[in-house]
Amino acid sequence: MSHLSAENVSVSFAGLKALSSVDLQITPGRISGLIGPNGAGKTTLVNVLTGFQAPTEGTIKLDGAALTGLKPHQVRRRGIARTFQGGRLFRDLPVLDNLEVTGVGLGMSRRAAIAEAEAMLDWIGIGALGTRIAGTLPYTDERRVAIGRALMGRPAYILLDEPAAGMSALEARELSALIRHIAADLGCGVLLIEHNVGLVLGLCEHIVVLDSGAIIEEGPPAAIRDSEKVRHAYMGTAANTDLPVLEAME
Amino acid sequence: MAVAASLANSTAAGAAAAERKPARFALARRTILTPVLLSLLLLAIALITVTTGSRPFNQTVIDVFVRVILVVGLYIFIGNSGVLSFGHIGFTCLGAYAAAWLTINPMMKRGSLPGLPEWLLATRLPYWQSAVLAALFAALAALIFGRVLMRLSGIAASIATFAMLAMINTIYSNWESVTGATSSVVGIPIVRVIWPYLIGAVVAIFIAWAHAISRSGLALRAARDEPTAAAASGVDIPRERLVAFVVSGAVMGLGGALMAHSIGVVTPDTFYLGLTFITLSMLVVGGMGSLSGGVVGVVLLSALIQALRWLEAGVSLGESTFALPKGVQEIALGVIMIVILALRPSGLMGNRELALPRSSRNK
Numbered sequence: 001m002s003h004l005s006a007e008n009v010s011v012s013f014a015g016l017k018a019l020s021s022v023d024l025q026i027t028p029g030r031i032s033g034l035i036g037p038n039g040a041g042k043t044t045l046v047n048v049l050t051g052f053q054a055p056t057e058g059t060i061k062l063d064g065a066a067l068t069g070l071k072p073h074q075v076r077r078r079g080i081a082r083t084f085q086g087g088r089l090f091r092d093l094p095v096l097d098n099l100e101v102t103g104v105g106l107g108m109s110r111r112a113a114i115a116e117a118e119a120m121l122d123w124i125g126i127g128a129l130g131t132r133i134a135g136t137l138p139y140t141d142e143r144r145v146a147i148g149r150a151l152m153g154r155p156a157y158i159l160l161d162e163p164a165a166g167m168s169a170l171e172a173r174e175l176s177a178l179i180r181h182i183a184a185d186l187g188c189g190v191l192l193i194e195h196n197v198g199l200v201l202g203l204c205e206h207i208v209v210l211d212s213g214a215i216i217e218e219g220p221p222a223a224i225r226d227s228e229k230v231r232h233a234y235m236g237t238a239a240n241t242d243l244p245v246l247e248a249m250e
Numbered sequence: 251m252a253v254a255a256s257l258a259n260s261t262a263a264g265a266a267a268a269e270r271k272p273a274r275f276a277l278a279r280r281t282i283l284t285p286v287l288l289s290l291l292l293l294a295i296a297l298i299t300v301t302t303g304s305r306p307f308n309q310t311v312i313d314v315f316v317r318v319i320l321v322v323g324l325y326i327f328i329g330n331s332g333v334l335s336f337g338h339i340g341f342t343c344l345g346a347y348a349a350a351w352l353t354i355n356p357m358m359k360r361g362s363l364p365g366l367p368e369w370l371l372a373t374r375l376p377y378w379q380s381a382v383l384a385a386l387f388a389a390l391a392a393l394i395f396g397r398v399l400m401r402l403s404g405i406a407a408s409i410a411t412f413a414m415l416a417m418i419n420t421i422y423s424n425w426e427s428v429t430g431a432t433s434s435v436v437g438i439p440i441v442r443v444i445w446p447y448l449i450g451a452v453v454a455i456f457i458a459w460a461h462a463i464s465r466s467g468l469a470l471r472a473a474r475d476e477p478t479a480a481a482a483s484g485v486d487i488p489r490e491r492l493v494a495f496v497v498s499g500a501v502m503g504l505g506g507a508l509m510a511h512s513i514g515v516v517t518p519d520t521f522y523l524g525l526t527f528i529t530l531s532m533l534v535v536g537g538m539g540s541l542s543g544g545v546v547g548v549v550l551l552s553a554l555i556q557a558l559r560w561l562e563a564g565v566s567l568g569e570s571t572f573a574l575p576k577g578v579q580e581i582a583l584g585v586i587m588i589v590i591l592a593l594r595p596s597g598l599m600g601n602r603e604l605a606l607p608r609s610s611r612n613k
Binding site for chain 2: 050052071072073076077081082084088089090091092093097098100101102104105106107108109110111112113114115149150152153
């Protein structure tokens, strides 16, 4: 079965272990979650999976073939897309061009890239924004454009790095509907990295919990919700904060 | 979030994309007004020059057109990549000397440049053929240098391009049998009519426009704004930078060849820090984010420089003559540049292109 996997991945920065022997698997059409407190190593793992960070140990494999050592653009061309915390749109370019960049980056002609970008914007429900300069968009629309940009060329996998950050409850619900469509309709394997635990519990079939660079728990949402280890290491800290929402969002 | 129902399955989006494919050359048709308007601006300047019949003015406008070629060449790389290059005038040097090698009388070459290979000593081409070959020679050099330099980013890349300029200058200042070292290489056929320079400038403008609307131009501008996101979008940034580096190298080489034919003599120091400074200034003042910025920067700063030279030479006011002290030209130019950049940090044109009121953005 097709899958993207991290096998025994460790990353050290000047002796400090950011990731320690992490195993993770993402399969097409399935939504997986990656949660953990700040500094747990979530974004480092996304960087390793997408070629932005070389692992100190371990390998990244796509359908059994090693991806380790490939550059980010080569990883993307193999069908592994990602978004970034904060959007990272091409702020001086129109929204349509933001999506078109991925098209041409994947080898499409500009004509074909424009056509797919327009269709993608409509699919996401933001077709009216095509001519807007990306830097002028409100925060929520930035996130949607970033997802549209990552979906260009129909990647087999998409890694969403905190897509709901700063969103209201209503906007987060709309986002979760979109993520379901991405997995169900496009057949994309989704890895959702999110601080909004409620969103993750409501969407994901399988959740991995990282703490201090190591996996402390993994399993279906019910198991994560009931895990003492998770409560202690991660959600326990939320008892006194308004951060993670423990109830699953539907 | 309203996900369009009609596009909610994986094949529908693809089918919709196929149906929407814009008409062939739609992007070119939408954006071609900018190079056309810029070319018409230069044509108008050429026609006014020819009408006045003034020989000094003719030479001044030839200089302007050569600078347009050089600044447009700079724009192709710097404007699209965001990497400040201090080395591009090196390609102008290569183009100018290539034109000299290809067009000087073989008898003269045997005397002044005896180290050239026999086939080159025996070659004498028309100026326009030499200009094309000089552009190709500079492009080849850009390809060789660029394969190393384009792996670098930011200030490291800028310093490396300056090192490249210094290398080219040092080689051309010392390889006496091939370049004449620091001596002037004379005997280059001088072309005094304005039209070849106008054609060269228009060709440079259209090359820059074609690159800007190409896949490579779009990918490079994205990498300029957000390199990390561009790489995550599949953009091979060193490759796209290399493409722009080679195209801009060719344009700089073309400019060098025409510059050589406009003055008839070349020395390595003609193509060093002074020309680097003035051409970069023109690009920055006009606005390095747009093709129009480059052209407008050249025209305005050239007019300013000419006016200051004129005032330095002295202007008769009735019985007396008013003249600015020598050196005021450089000082005034520096002050004006600082003022323009303080008021408009992204240059006079910003990121806008010259266009009719409804479509001010190009690309």
